[in-house]
Amino acid sequence: MGLYDIIFYLFAIITIASAVVVVNSKNIVHAAFSMLLTFFGVSGIYVLLGADFLAVVQIMVYVGGILILLLFGVMLTNKIVSVDIRSGSIQVIPAIIALGAFAAILFSIMTSTNWKSESFEIPTTTSVELGNLLMSQYVLIFELLAILLLVAMIGAASIARRDKE
Amino acid sequence: MSELANINIAILILFLPLVGFTIVLFFGKRFSKVYLIEVAIITLAFILSLVLGYSKLTTYINQDLLFSFTWINFGNVPNIGPLHIDLGIKIDNLTVIMLFVVNLISMLVHIYSIAYMNGDKRFSRYFAYLGIFTFSMLGIVLTDNILMMYIFWELVGLSSYLLIGFWYEKKSASDAGKKAFLTNRIGDIGMFIVILILFTNYHSFSFDYIYSQISNGVLPFGSEAWLTAAGILVFMGAVGKSAQFPLHVWLPDAMEGPTPVSALIHAATMVAAGVYLVARIFVMLTADAMLVIALVGAVTSLFAATIALTQNDIKKVLAYSTVSQLGYMVMALGVGAYSFAFFHLVTHAFFKACLFLGSGSVIHAMHHEQDIRQMGGLKKKMPVTYYSFLIATLAISGIPLTSGFLSKDGLLAGTLAFGELTGHWLIPIMGFLVAFLTAFYMFRLVILTFHGKPRNKEKYDHTHESPFVMVLPLIVLSTLSIFFWYTPNPVSPQDGWFIGKWVQTPHTVVPESARFEFMKTDHVEEHGETAEPETPVVHSHMYEHAMHWAHYPAMILSILLGGLGILLSFLMYQWKKISADKLAEKVKALYNGSLNKWYVDEFYHSTFISGTLGLGKSLSWFDKWIVDGIVNGTATLTRLFSRISGLFDTYIVDGFVNATAFVSGFIGLNFKKLQTGKVQTYIVLVIFSILIIFFIIGPF
């Protein structure tokens, strides 16, 4: 068991454990903060997979953007004054049954499939390569996504805007 | 004239009234005089039918003129081969005579109506309806196949419906129209089934083709029973249209229509179409079918005559008399007196039309008073109407020198011969009884209406003779009720051209085993050496003998009975030697029965009509509460499931509850409960569905 493996298990445990907290925590704020941990874990896994650029983006966008957004959402939709920012769960048992079975199936498919897995050299940096691809082969998608973000921004603003009356 | 010219004339005659109908219908509102076009067109049609009749009865007297075309082509049908439906026309002697009768009476009624219907708010609509009626009636007359017969049969029903209900503001009128149409439809179903039987077996509707097949021994479904059934079922159509018992109920009610319509449709032409139909299919009637027809005819004529005795509405008396006379004709066809039945159809058309138009003239003069108890003494005021009415009455009573005498006498002789040959004596007995009753009630009508003193002075004072256009048809028709149009010898119709030359009984095509004994081909021994047994024989010598034997007894008996009826009528109503009221008092039950038409209407109403309506209501209830109830019940049940699951949700352990809710949701998947409105439940269901699919068809 090398260092690589230990680090992997560490990140994996952090990710899954914090995700369990996210979906089970009664307190929304707690959930949001443990989600922070999840994102960190995932980011670590990216690093282990040699995706350094992605790991950074993950932290920047998710932690810096999405999570903050979610927290704002929580605060705007709950009475901050009352400390009791709690939220219950429904249909826990069927969900557990269903998703347990579902996970089991996914897992068994995964193990039973003979992946043609080959290990490659971990590239030192991916930024250059990604940049090249983005500006050549995927330039159209890149532009479209830019427009999409713009539209989403305007749309979100227009939806959330208070009506005048 | 060539054959083709004749056929073209026939087609022209057929479609002229339709043209008239279209023109009057579309322009009647804008131009008030459009009805004159219709009258002119009918007159033209009448002239053409005279031309055609002359040509046919001289040049082509023994030859039928045929024309047909393919209407629907089914191509090469699997298992059957080429299949098509043809329509066409056939002109034989019967046809041209009927064309003449229909067009003549139609023309006279058109002319008569100009005055009679004057001032009606739907005046031109009335003429349009007359046009379409004439068109449909001519179609029935001209057709060479049973499908086209049925088509025009229904169209006649339609025009009858429209004309009976012409004054639809009156509920009784629209009721009567509806009743007429529906009652006719009952009979038509029988006729329609025959169409199905014939087409299934012969793949053709043409009368001639079907008859030739039957005479070649190809029976429907290979059995004589079906042939008998076919005969009786076609007769059902005639029962409806010719108002035979038990479907006679519509005709008296049909008197709600304008009186000229009653004369045209419900006395002279349309109701005779039933008789014409039976005459057309006469050759395929088996002995059993003929017996049924004869019995129905006899019962109808007696039944209707008994009702006519006591009616007080002038048109109702005539209506029942029409039913009775139609029964006569049907009976005559049933006993095999084919030519006399048709003869009576023609003579009856003239004198009955005359009677109806005469009654119309009276009603018109009396300002729509129809009750004969309010009349009396009109003879002085309306002499032309009176004398024409009297001639027609004499004709219907069968008094010598009239046309009615000739036809009725021959017809009764036919029944007598039939009784002699088959032992069914009941039929001639009923026939003669009706002759007596007819004379009685017809003279009762004449005496109460025209003789004696006016019973309603006020109305009497306002009456006057009808205008010329109304009187003219009366004169024409009453003239036609005298013998010399038909035969030079006033006691023997056989010497004349009508029976002697024009109308011959056709050869029957049914197998020998299904015929009456007297209609079988004579055996060689009976004929002697010169006989040709292969030649189809209409009637055996037996029948000729019996007919000869029956001629004079029937004549004497009918004159006697007719005279007796007239005498009795004078005794009771003119000279008041016998009190009608006291007689009625004595046989009160019978009198009431007759007055109320033997309660047939009431019987039908309480059984068939309310039965059907009741069935409809109960099925509607069934539909609403049971069939739909099951559907809604299923929905309610699933909702109930969800409600129960909701209760569980509140009171029992959380996890267990959710499982139950899930189960109920799963049951609800089939119907309704799917709509919990909770997206998350849907997702769980989706996941489970995926799981199930995996387990069923997955790689495990």
Next chain:
Amino acid sequence: MEVGLNHFLTVSVALFSLGLYGVVTRKNAVMVLMGVELILNSANINFVAFSRFGNFGIDGQLYALFVIILAAAEAAIALAIVLNIYKTFVNVNIDEINNLKE
């Protein structure tokens, strides 16, 4: 056992199931959104893992990048909708918002 493709996929499976569990069970709309984010992350892990172990080049990472961008857009819109729901119903518990029913 050396850490290989299956290990990463296992993490992804766990994350996906947990995310879906969150989507299905949580009452609060914001929490549901969090579940969705978890699912997206699990997908991303798959992308990157296959990009690393399969012979697909670096495109997988690029797709993961796109997913992140879409997630950002989605979160923005979704939160806007949640705010609107809050305005209309004064709470964001989706089990009580069942106007879809009938």
Next chain:
Amino acid sequence: MNGFPILSLITFLPIIGMIIILFMPGKMGKEIKILSLVITFIQIILAVILLGNFNYNAGGIYEASSFQFLEKFRWIELTGLSWIGTIKVDYFLGVDGISVPLILLTAIVSFIAVISSWTITKSVKGFFALFLLLDTGMMGVFVSLDFFLFYIFWELMLLPMYFLIGIWGGPRKEYAAIKFFIYTLFGSVFMLLVMIALYFSASETLADGSSVFTFNLLTLMNPGNYTADGILSPLNPNNYRFIAYIALFVGFAIKIPMFTFHTWLPDAHVEAPTPISVILAGVLLKMGTYGILRISFPIFPEVTQDLAYYIALFGVINIVYGALVALAQKDFKKLIAYSSVSHMGYVLLGMASMSTTGITGAIFQMFNHGTITAMLFLIVGVVYDRAHTREINAFGGLANKMPMYTGFVTVAFFAAIGLPSLSGFISEALVFIGAFGVDEIRVLTIIATSGILLGAAYMLWTLQRIFFGEFNMKWDSVLHDLTFREYAMLIPLTIIIIFLGIYPSAMLDVMNTSVNTLVEFISRNSDIIRLSGM
């Protein structure tokens, strides 16, 4: 006409219209209406062009070569799906003599329905957008020759219908819409199952020799294409084919609607706005019977033969039961709805005979019922628009107040009764002729003739109650005779009804060759299947 995709055009033209309407501002109500009118009118022109270029001698039914205006290309192709293998769905359109009359009917009825929708004021944009979507769905069902495509169109038409009833309907619109939706969906589920089962049972051989599963109806009709172990293979000695047939039949029977599945119809009709009732009765009901003819009959010929008696039985029940229930109705529209049930029974009876005359009659009856019942619903609409009630007994004596209206009503009613010289008679007579020729169902046919009488009874009774007798002065101010718009809807239908009553060959010749082919195909193939199976 070679290569010109007329069928795609006629099918998707309304969708184009819908998209344009969606981009138009909602205030332009009038322009939206005119646009819809133009689109449906172009559809009629296209249908007429179709008819003009139609080859009357090509049979169609089972061989692609004798179908006309074919359009075929691969639409969906998914390869390498492990255990499913390859999914290939064709975009496959074509017409033969069975579908052409119904395409014509759809075009005409849609056009009339648009005219009838002129009075819609509530959310005009939404109404017409949905209406045109519905139009595409209906047209698509009649032109597609691929089961998958057929199913898509079938479902496509469901959704707009749900909203059209549910939003623009009467007082109980939600109930009626849900009932219609659930009922039809219930039937579709069965259809979907059978469709999938068929898919895995038969395969098509491609040009390169490989074989793939297929939804192609024509391939499914050939018993030789079934794999020996397919679920619905004729070689399979179980009775799955029997079960599949019944399941499929239920799917179609709900649409017809056949007795026991018919209760959605009165509710849907009563609640739906007039144009939607017209579409519902005029076209939608025909899709059930069309589906049976196009799919059930040729794919399961031997089961059809076995079950013909029961199909006829239900047909007769429909005829008699529908007529009797109609007799008891007090609501004008409900009465017409039940008369529809009765008239569709004739279609079932005619099809069950499996003879040329019977099936010709059945298809012709579909067309005639489409025009006649459309007219009847328009007639109800006319009086409802003015008086806002459909209670039969509330009226009386309208004949004097609205003479022209009464004239049209009389034509429509007598056409429904089956009066000769109007189109309804021909089809009913042909149905009876066809059914009577079959020994097993002869007695049923005789029972069914009572429908002729009952039909006349409820129609004439209604005519009398509404139009004859004394005029109810209550309506004096609201009732007036027909407007120009109403003439525009009623006159074309009247002309069609009278024209086809006098010259039925105009329509019968179109379907003739195909019907003969179908009859011949059923009897030949059922023999083949009986010999090969069991």
